[in-house]
Amino acid sequence: MSGAELLLDYLTRYFSVVLFIVIALGFGVVTLLASHLVQPKFPETEKLSPYECGSEPFSDARMPFPVRYYIFAMLFVIFDIEVIFLYPWAVVFDKIGLIGLVEMLVFIGLFLVAYVYAWKKGALEWD
């Protein structure tokens, strides 16, 4: 294929993806709207109160929660970026030879240092 054909092919593929996203979004919105039109609506105070095993809800439901969720999200961000670096490496592994292997061993070594540090400091404990 020539260059222009390749470019057209590339753009067509992404166009199909975008088309799928638009259709899926449209499906979601239209289905909810259609259901909204045909359903009954009888709101009542009792029915609308948030479920709390039958007792009256007290205090704000959006209460502060343990900082631990935040720590795991932070660990995830850092590890996720490290994983991202592995993909291009894995794709070109055959082409870059020994240098690539050694390089990645160093990288994963540092990854392991970070991991062991987190483990030893108790950041991976939930309780």
Added chain:
Amino acid sequence: MVEVGIKIGLSITQIAVVMGVVLLTVMFLTLAERKVIGWMQDRMGPMEVGPYGILQPIADGLKLFFKEDIVPAGANKFLFSLAPILALVPALIGFAVIPFGPNLTVEIFGVQFQPFVISDINIGILYILAFTSIGAYGVILGGWASNSKYSLLGGLRAAAQVISYELNVGLAIVGVILLAGSLSLVKITEAQSGWFWNWFIFAPPFPQLFAFVVYVISSVAETNRMPFDLPEAESELVAGFFTEYSGMRFAFFFLAEYANMILVSCIAATLFLGGWNAPAPFLQFHGSWANLAWASGVFWFTVKVYFFLFLFFWLRATLPRLRYDQLMRFGWKVMLPIALGNILITAIAAYLFPRG
């Protein structure tokens, strides 16, 4: 200009067919799950609607469609309506890059067309990873918007669980990418053609068996299925993040869960079990039947996907639910080192014994 129109028309038809098949499979799965678990527990499952209860999913769907959408007092109405859509859409659009059958190109009205994959992009597997992580938004926003303590806790738990196990999924697939040398799902499948020992789960020089186990367990956790269904654990959280949801919005979360199950099954079949490839070359149409090879390809792909779907049901019927601290410890302290070790060993083995 006519060509462009035909192309778009074909694309839309293809997308509609894929979405239709996925939604029909979801309907079928809701019945199949109740039936399979029923049989495993020596019950009959649904029997009332239609012969042997086969019309049950239609009855359920219609009922949910005509039910009242209750928005609890104090809820954020906009986010409450948005969350189900944010949960469902990522689960559906992942199917855009899944190859359901052989990589054929046919010509229809003078337009090149690949019938079994909507879009074979170079970064297929990363595209799926990217959108599965977006699915977490629907859950976490749905939990937060509901103004209910159970919902909030369920949403938070789901988000923490999904991101933890997503890391393991990301690590588990590196070995496969390394052996295939591509991120495109079509190319990954083509690299596994021939006999079943070329599938990446058995592939020389280093079988991706460990990666496969890590992937399957992590994807069960990512879809919030038993035994990892902590976000919706009914004994402690009522129904988790969708406690306050009713009607079609509830149905959307339900659809999203099952569509995600199908999606991860498709990925597992593609990455580890050779996708559309038959276990042995003589088990597909060949010789004078060679122009029907696509049919056997689609058949084998379906068989593999249903194998995983059955596994989901089986796990649900067999295993008790984990505790949340066990779940997190298992993800971070057991699955992650195994996946990392698999990458190291695969890389060294692939360097010492280069393929082909």
Added chain:
Amino acid sequence: MATLVFFYFAGVIVLTSLLVVALRNPIYSALSLLIMFFHVAGLYVTLRAEFLAAVQIIVYAGAILVLYLFVVMLLNVKREERYHQQFPIGAFLGLTILTEVLLLAYHRSSANEPALPLSQAARTMSNGQSVATGVAPAVGNTETIGEVLYSTYLFPFEVASLILLVAMIGAIILAKRDLFGEGKS
């Protein structure tokens, strides 16, 4: 057509970035940031940088924004008023950076030379085909990045892994007080 697509993406990016700072509810800000990330990824795709587009969504939308959402929910901020009082400082900084960007853009267009050596390397790597002439490289963007990153840019890559290690240690030390303070009390 290409310009139209560009202006769609760019327009939505500008609009949603403005909404991120203008909206009073931090959750809506986060959502508008999410839409922005998708459009930035779209821009990357039109520039044939597929891998960057995927990374944009995986890292920013899938990881960092979830962290933001956690923070917003953790602190239970109802409405954010503080930052709206800092408008003069923000406007001053914004204008300074805008001037800088415009100057840089002007100089680049007059020099007509790639500013980054990476893009130059990428051009030569992609089977000798020039990207500037609108011809797509035969090899994917991921392969190109891999080959350049793990040979020419070997050292920056290893430094990046060190920085990640430092970031990790920093994150744990910052969070440590809360972790162990709770456990002891």
